[in-house]
Amino acid sequence: MATAGFHDSELGELQRRLVVLRVGLLLVVALLALRLWHLQIREGPYYRDLSENNRTRSVILEPARGLIYDRNGILLANNVPSFSLYVALEDVKDREELIEQLSQLIGLDPELVRKKLSVRGAKQLPRKIKDRLTLKEATLIESHRLDLPGVMIQVESQRNYLGGATASHVLGYVGEVSAEQLEKPEFAELHQGSIVGQYGVEKFFDQIVRGMAGQKSIEVDALGHEKRTVVVDQPHAGDDLYLTIDARLQKVAEDLLGQESGAIVALDPTKGDILAMASRPAFDPNVLSRELTAKQWVEIVQDEGRPLNNRASQGQYPPGSTFKVMMAAAALESKTMTPSSTVFCNGGYQFGRRVYHDWKASGHGYVDLRKALIHSCDVYFYTVGQRMGIDTMASYAHQFGLGEETGVELPSERIGTVPSTEWKQRVKHEPWLPGETISAAIGQGYVTVTPLQMASLIGTVANDGVTYRPRLVQAIMDRTTGQRQELPTVPKAKLAVKHETLKLIREALSGVVTEGTGGRARSSIVTIAGKTGTAQTSALRTGPEKDIPKKFRDHAWFVAFAPVENPTIAVAVLAEHMGHGGSAAAPLAKEVIETYIKLTSKSPKRSDTASSSPVPGGRAGDYD
């Protein structure tokens, strides 16, 4: 025992002290066990919940929106796959760092990302940060995934409008549901990042086209990487819409307007089907369906041409002489005039101290109702208006659907203005002045209408007093059952106007084209009846039209139907600041009608009325 220590005496002491170690060990281990019992038994269920939340993430599966077709089955709007960027907040360790990384990688605006991340919503749902990532952006994100905990790339379907700006006002566009929308009951089942229709048919039929979102629970690891899918609740695609629009006619109508501002509405008066609804200037819904920056928005909203305005259903213009169609019916029905009563027109109408001029300074001589329509005699209608009074005029105007909603399936339809004594008192707080009745009688003054209302009005005349609610959707196809459900046409109350009255008006309107102011609408393939209109925008007009700055020039109107014998199409054309209806608007209406007749005569079903009697020649009347 060479190595035995020289303080062996202390060995005993040391070994006695070991008892303390034993007691201490037991004490400490007991404390540890107590702590573990607390964690695992007493608070075990709580921690188990935490661990479940840790590992599962709910991911929304966005539904594909229903497709949109035209009346002949031409696809107008579909969906294309695209990459969306989501962030699961639970997996984000450092928000600011993530924002910084995203801005460096794919140039996202830090402010925007910060805003999106802080949107309040269901706690467990990842936030959608950006959609329509380019392939390059998506690849960049994927390749940096390890450094971007919580970031997910999802393939989703994005709305795609095949025709670009074609029918943009009818189709509308889609966008992320806004915070204000989310608070409304109809958006209750949606969540931040959901895509909803924001305009046009997309908005009006959103609940049908939208579909139902699905959800899947995925198991993720600590970096937010998907490990496996736990539960899947498949999304249901939205239902398809079949519009009443004929895409070919729509395109023709839009091209006719070209760069000019205006609207063309064509509808089938026997059903109310809107065949074309063009409004210019237009917008590209593909652009608007993307996420726009505040600056881009301001540019669009402040564009002087106001491309977001659907001039067909939201543009309110004085109807000018097209108003005389309604006035003629009112004159006969209210017994203000008989078909044969005449008025002498010497080019002006004296009322009080003021003279109201006819467009033709030399006057039209003796005119009856027929002649007054054909040549658009203002003095005749001044007289009618004066005799009838504003309130009778207003009640007939309402019957013809002016100052009323047409009920078209578009959001924010405008109703125009039909003035009356009551209206003026209510809105202007002033009594009605008798002279104002005279302006109103030729569709000036306070009277405003939308092109859609005028198309519906002329369609009602063409259809012998029966109005159908203008509609844009004729059928809905249920995606799950594959069944196509035809929507019924909706007739409105029949006009309380005698058949003879409407017949007389139709004949006169036919005369407008054959011998009157609407000569430019004469067609060699179909009989057309119509009425010109020139809506004054400024009271102070001197000198020839071409010297007036464009924004002060008159709006050109033409309302028409064809074929005269058995009308299948009614058209309203409004060309802003294009001058006279007879020269600027009538040729456009003719083009639209001819196109439609040609298109329908090709299909055997509709060939009944296409080739009617040739139109007799006549004087080209450039004025109304």
Next chain:
Amino acid sequence: MIDRMMDRRGLDNFDLRYLGLIVAILGIGVLSIYSVTHDQGGPGLPFFAKQVFWILLGAVAFLIMLVWDYHRIARLAYPAYAIILILLAVVLFEGKTSRGAQRWIPIGPFAFQPSEFAKLVLILVMAHYYSKAPRVGWLQRVVIPGALMLPGLLLILKQPDLGSGLSFMAVYAAMLLMVGMRSQALGVILLFSLMLFPFAWEVMWGSLHDYQRQRIMAFVDPNYDPGGKGYHALQSRIAIGAGELTGKGLYGGTQSQLKFLPEGHTDFVFSVFAEEWGFVGVLILLLLFVALIWLSLEIATRAKDELGALLAVGIISMLCFCVVVNIGMTAGMFPIVGIPLPLMSYGGSATIMTMASLGLLLNVKRRRLSLFY
């Protein structure tokens, strides 16, 4: 000569129990490591296989420390300490950086962690010193051993390796209390306060605000939890708590399988085990550790000389400290300091060192018996 005092009988009952406990804990460790890392790709051998390799190396170290007379081993204490100090210095300048700390010297594909071995060497130094030096007065009892420990401690803290540094101090303190203090009462009080310090710490620590804790932690160990905000501690607590009574079963621990729990195969291997085997498994594991330390205390109590007893005390206190602090930190009782769980955490240096220490312990026991031949 080597075998002069060797116990030539086969393994006795005690040895079998002792070895059985070690093998059982090692087995649980390998199983847990396998469970966390089995689906982890990556170059080279999987972690569990490497751990088995470390255990085999550890077994060799165990045998070496068992076969050589511990008196001879203790005589190498100072040269060994000198070498370790050099290595610790080398680490500071040449070491491999991982998790913000320089602790490793790369050797081929592996990394060697001198601070782990420093613990065993310190035990040798302390035991050697106390068994040899005359112990009169504070200078010889407290100050000189403290001065011996200090260069190693400073080098380790410089890395920084808070866990190893604390183990260092624990060994020193335990030795001090067992033989450095003359008054038994004082020793008992100090020993208890040392043991209960962690729990007192919990109360104190718990009363601090998060940011205060972060400041303190950032001061002592700026690199441990860079993501910060107590992420590791919380995930570890969730893992343990989610185990409930019977656990989620092997491979069932979502916390560790899905990597919410960082360092599942090293410092937090206990949390992995607790999540998969629950409170029942945890109690069994604690019993295994207690039994192993109990047997070790038996060895210390029956050591034939002071050197043996001191070696045993040093090793036991190191083991106890590591087990308690590791489990305590995973259970959220203490701040997280990098202390591996002996015999279970993955790691070559720690495994080899722990097994060598246990070999040395058994050495002490067998030399005791050899007296009777």
